[in-house]
Amino acid sequence: MPPTSTPPTDTDSAPPTDTDVVIVGAGPVGLLLAGDLRTHGVRTTVLEQLGEPMTESRASTLHARTMTVFEERGILDRLGELPDGGRGHFGGLPLDLAAADPGHRYAGQWKCPQTRIESVLQERALELGARLRRGLRVVSLADRGGHVLVEAVADDGGRTSVTCAFVVGCDGGDSSVRRLAGFDFEGRAATLEMLRADVAGIDVPARRFERLPNGLAVAHRWPDGSTRVMVHVHGASPKERTGPPAFEEVVTAWAEVTGEDIGHGTPLWLNAFDNTSRQATRYRKGRVLLAGDAAHAQMPVGGQALNLGLQDAAELGGRLAGRVRSQDRDDLLDGYDLVRRPIGAHTLDNIRAQSLLLLGGPEVEPLRDVFGELLGLGPVRRHLARMISGLSGSPASAAQHPSPSEGIPHDPTASTDRSSKMGRLTDKTALVTGSSRGIGRATAQRLAREGALVIVHYASDQASADETVELIEREGGRAFPVRARLGVPGDVHELFLGVERGLKERTGETRLDILVNNAGATTPAGLGPEEVTAEEFDRLFAVNAKAPFFIVQRALPLLSDGGRIINISSGLTRFASPDQVAYAMTKGAIEQLSLHFARHLAPRGITVNSVAPGITNNGSAVFDIPEAVEQMAQLSAFKRVGEAADVADVVTFLAGDEARWITGSFVDASGGTLLG
Template sequence: MPSTSTPPTDTDVVIVGAGPVGLLLAGDLRTHGVRTTVLERLGAPMTESRASTLHARTMTVLEERGIRERLGELPDGGPGHFGGIRLDLTAADPGHRYAGQWKCPQTRLEAVLQERALELGARLRRGLRVVSLTDRDGHVLVEAVREDGERVRVTGAFVVGCDGGDSTVRRLAGFDFAGRAATREMLRADVAGIDVPARRFERHPDGLAVAHRWPDGSTRVMVHVFGADPKERTGPPAFDEVVTAWAKVTGEDIGHGTARWLNAFDDTSRQATRYRKGRVLLAGDAAHVQMPVGGQALNLGLQDAAELGGRLAERVRSPDRDDLLDGYDLVRRPVGAHTLDNIRAQSLLLLGGPEVEQLRDVFGELLGLAPVRRHLARMISGLGRPRSAAAPHDSPATTATTAPTTTTATTATTDRSSTMGRLTDRTALVTGSSRGIGRATAQRLAREGALVIVHYASDQAAADETVALIERDGGRAFPVRARLGAPGDVHELFLGVEQGLKERTGETRLDILVNNAGATTPAGLAPEDVTPEEFDRLFAVNAKAPFFIVQRALPLLSDGGRIINISSGLTRFASPDQVAYAMTKGAIEQLSLHFARHLAPRGITVNSVAPGITDNGSAVFDIPEAVEQMAQLSAFKRVGKAGDVADVVTFLATDEARWITGSFVDASGGTLLG
C-alpha cells in the first residue's frame, strides 16, 4: 500500500471501463490486496456480444487465474483464418492445451470477470461518465457525472483507462494517438427471421459476405461492399443500410428479418505512443484501436491487463519502483504494434477488391508451407514474439524510456533476434545473470518466449539493466537477489523466485534452470597460495550452491524440464593457477551426470556446458594485445562472445534437445582440440 507520506486517497487504483479488460485488471489487483474502484459509464452490462473468440495465450491467462473453469464448457472456434484465407491455428503449437481458438460470448466473459472482481473486493460504480482527470501531489483526482447531473469525485494513486477505442481517459490525459484513419468499413447485424446460407468470408464480385447461425436461431451477417468509403458515424447503421449492402453483394433480400443488434467497424489503426503518462496508464482498446479481425482485439486487451496487474500492484506497494510501470510499456507496446501491423495486412487481404486477388493467391500458396502456417498461427494466437520495442510504423519513433547502454558482450547477443518463440509459456531461472554469459543467456531465453528470473548477488543496477534489456526486446523478466555461498542462500533465492512467479503466472512452476553463477580465483595464483578460506568459498559458490539449488528446484520443475550447469574448459586441460576453480567445475560435471540419470524418469534433461575464454566485459578484454594472445587458443582464432555460449545453452533448453542428457558440451570454440 502507499507509504504514510503519500496523500490519502479513496482508492489505490481507479479503473475507468467495466469491459473485459478493466474487470480482469480489477480482479488481478484485488488478488494483491490493492484497493480498486471501477467506474463505468453504462448503468448495466451490455447485452450484445461484440467479440467472442479467445486464443491460446488468453486461455492460459484465464486458466492461471481460475477463470477458465468458471466459464464452463467452451466450444471449439474452428480453424481460424488470416485475412479470410483458412489458417488452422493449432499449427501455432499442436501440443498446447488450448491450441486453436475458442468461442465465448463477451456477455458471458464479462459476467464471470465481474463476479470474480466483486468477490475479491473490487468496488464497481456504474452510471458514471468521467469528465476530468487531475494529476496532483501523488494522486489523481477523477471527476465523473451521473445521468442526473450530479458530480462525483474519486481520488486514487493511479488511474487506468480501459474505456475502449474512444477513450475519455486517453483524451483527458493528453496521450498521443498515432496511426491511420479508416479506409474500409464492414457492417454487421444479428438478424432474426431470415434463412440464408452459412458463409465464411465469401467473396463476390461486389463485396464480401459472412453469415453464421447462432444457437438461438438468429443469424449474424457481416457485409462489405468493395470500394465503399467508410461513413462518419455517431451510432450504429440503420438496418436498411445493411439490407441494401447485403442485397448488392449476395443478391439476397433479408429486409423481412428483425435486427436485434446493429454495428459497423472499420480498419482504423491507431496506437498510443506510450502506455503510461505519470500516474495514468492505458490498456486494451484505450491504448490501441484496430479492426477486429479474427478476434485479436479482445485477446490483445486481456493480455495487456494480465501484464499490468502484477506490475501495478507492486508499484502501489513500492513507491520508488516506477520502472515496473515503464516496463509495462516496454513489454506491451511492441506487442500491440506488431499486432496492428498483422491486422492491417489481414484487412487488405480481407476487404480489398479484385486488385488483391493475385496477392491472396500468393498468400494461399505460402500457407501451404508448414513454417509459414506456424509463424502466422503463433502471431495470431499470442504465442509469438514481437519484432522489437520500436514504436508503431505510423507513429513517431519514440519510446517511453531510454534503454541502457549495452556492453560488447551484450551487443553480440542482441544482434541475433529470434521470433521462433520456442520457449513460450515457460519459465527460466538463470543464476548470475546480471552480466556476461548469464546476461546473454537470460536475454536469449527471453527472446524465445520464456519468463526469465534474473538472479544477482549484489549489483542491483546491473540486474535491473538485464531486465530492462529483455523488456526492451519485448520479453519478460524480473530480478531476484541472493548471495550464494552464504548461510540461507538457497532459501533466500527461492523465496524470491516463488513470489515472483506466483505474482506473474499464478503458480510457481519452473521449466528451465541454468546454474551459471560462479566465483573465480585471480589469474596467476599459484596452488600453494590458495588459502582454506578461499578454497571453501569457491566450493560454496560453485559446487555446494548449484547442488542445493537443483535439490530445492525439483518440486517446482515441470516434467520435461531442463537443467543446464555451466562448467569450464579448465576441467579438460591443465592450468595450475586455476586448480581449485577447476575442481569446483569438475564437481558441476558430476552433478550433471548423476542427476541426469536420477531425473530421466521425469523427462528432465541435465547437461553441462563448458565455455572457454569468453569476453564477459572484464577490463582485460579492452587490451588488444591480451585479446589477440587469448584468441590464439581457439581453433577459430578469436575470443568467444557471451552470445556464443548463450546460444548453446538455449538450444539445450528447447524441445529440440530432448534426447540429450548427462552430456558435456564443449562450447570453447575448439580450445580443447589442442
C-alpha cells in the same frame, strides 16, 4: 476479502486518496484488471459511462493465451464449459489454430459471448471488493504529480470527483482518458468498412468468409436461431458514423453482395467496423495508463482485439499493484509499456495484413493464392497460429520500441551494437544456468534483447536472480527465475520441475529452444594441485561436468528440432595453470560433452558448441584493483580483460540461425589469450 492497502504517499503534500486506482471502463479489460488489483489488496474503483451492462454480443472468441489467463485466475470455472470455436483463419484463409501447440490444453479457439465474459468478470471484481460506479462520464483528469483528480458527470448532470494514485483508461477506442491525458494516438485512418448485424427471422445459407464478385459475406446461425451476418461491399468507402448503421443499409449491402433479401428480418443488434489502425505512442503518461482498445484501435479480425486487451490487463495488474505498494518502483510501470506496446504493434501489423487479404478486391487474389500455398507449410502454420493465439510473446526487444519516458539507466555491460540484430530470437525460449550474475547474467540479458523468453537459473542467491529478471524486464524482455542447487542428488529434476512449470504458465507449452550450460564451481585461487581434496574434486565434477551432462539429457525431450546447446568451457583447457588443474579437467569434460552430443543430435538439426572465456570481469573484488586488472589485461592480445558482454555476444551468435552450420566447435572467446 484481500486486505486494504495503505494509500501511497509519494509527496508530503499529496492529499489522502479516495482510492488507489480508478479504472475508467467496465468492459472485459477494465473488469479483469479490477479483479486482479483487488487480489493484491489495491483499493480499486471502476467508473463506467453506461448505466447498465451492455447487451450487445460483440466479441465472442477466446484464444489459448487468454484461456490460460482465465484458468490461472479461476475464471474458467465461473464461465463453465465453453464450446470449441472451430479451426480459425488468417485473413479468411483456413488456419487451424491448434497448430500453435497441439499439446496445449486450450489449443484452438473457444467461444463465449462478451456479455457472459463481462458478467463473470464483474461478479469476480465485486466479490473481491472492487467498487463499481455506473452512469458516470469522465470529463476531466488532472495529474498532480503525487495523485490524480478525476471528475465525472452523471446522467442527471451532477458532478463527482475522485482522488486516486493512478488512473487506467480501459474505455475503448474512443477513450476519454486517452484524449484528456493527451496521449498521442498514431496510425492509419480507415479505408475499408464492414457491416454486421444479428438478425432474427431470416434463413440464409451459412457462409464462412465467402468472397463474391461484389464483396465479402459471412453468415452464422446462433443457438437462439438468430443469424450473425457480416458484409463488405468492394469499393465502398467507410462512413463517418456517430452510431450504428441503419438496418436498411445492411439489407442493401447484403443484397448487393449475395443477391439475397433479408429485409423481412428483425435486427437485434447493428454494428459497423473498419480497418482503422492506431496505437498510443506510449501506454503510460505519468500516473495515467492505457489498456485494451484505449491503447490500440484495430479491425476485430479473428477476435484478436478482445484477447489483446485482456492480455494487456493481465500484464498490468501485478505491475500496478507493485507500484502502489512501493513508491520507488516506477520501473514496474515502464516495464508494462515496454512489454505490451511491441506486442500491440506486432498484432496491429498482422491484423492489417489479414484485413487486406479478407476485404481486398480482385487485386489481392494473387496474394491470397501465395498465402494459401504458404499455409500448407507446417512452420508457417505454426508461426501464424502462435501469433494469433498469443503464445509467441513479444516480437522484439524493447530497444526496437523505446518508451518515450522510461528513463532506464544505461547498462555498461550491454553490447553496444544492437541496432541491426534485434528480434532474431523472437518466439524462442532459453535456459541459462548460473545466470544470476557474471557471464550468465549478461547472456540472459542478451538473449532476452533478441526476443527470447529466458529462464534465469540460480542456486541460492534469489536476490541476484530477481535482479537479473528485473534488468531484463526493464528493457522490455521476458524472464523468470528457477532455483536449483546443482551437484547434489535430485538437482536436475528440481531444475526442470521449475523450468517446465514456468514455461507452461507463460507459453502454454514446455518447448525449449536454447540451452546454455554456464553454471560452474571453481577452486580457490592459489590452491595447488596437491592441496585439492577428494571432496573438492568430486564437487567440481558434480557441478561442472555431471550436472551439464544430465541437464542436456533431461532437456532433449523438450528441445526443439533446430535448437541450440552452448556449453561454457574455459581457456584453461588450452594452457597450463597448475593451481586450476581440477577445474580445467571438468571443463575438458564439457568440451567432450559438446563434441559427442554434436554428432548425436545432428540429425535433429541441433547444434552443440563450446565457448571458452578467458579472464573475464565477473564482478569479483579483484577487478576493483587497478594494478591487478592491468596485470591480467596483459594476457590478452587486446591488452584488456574481458567483459561479460563480450562472451554473451558470442553465445548469442551461436544461439541464432546464423550459426546453423557450426556444431561440435570450440570457440575461443578469450580475447586472444590463447595466441601466446
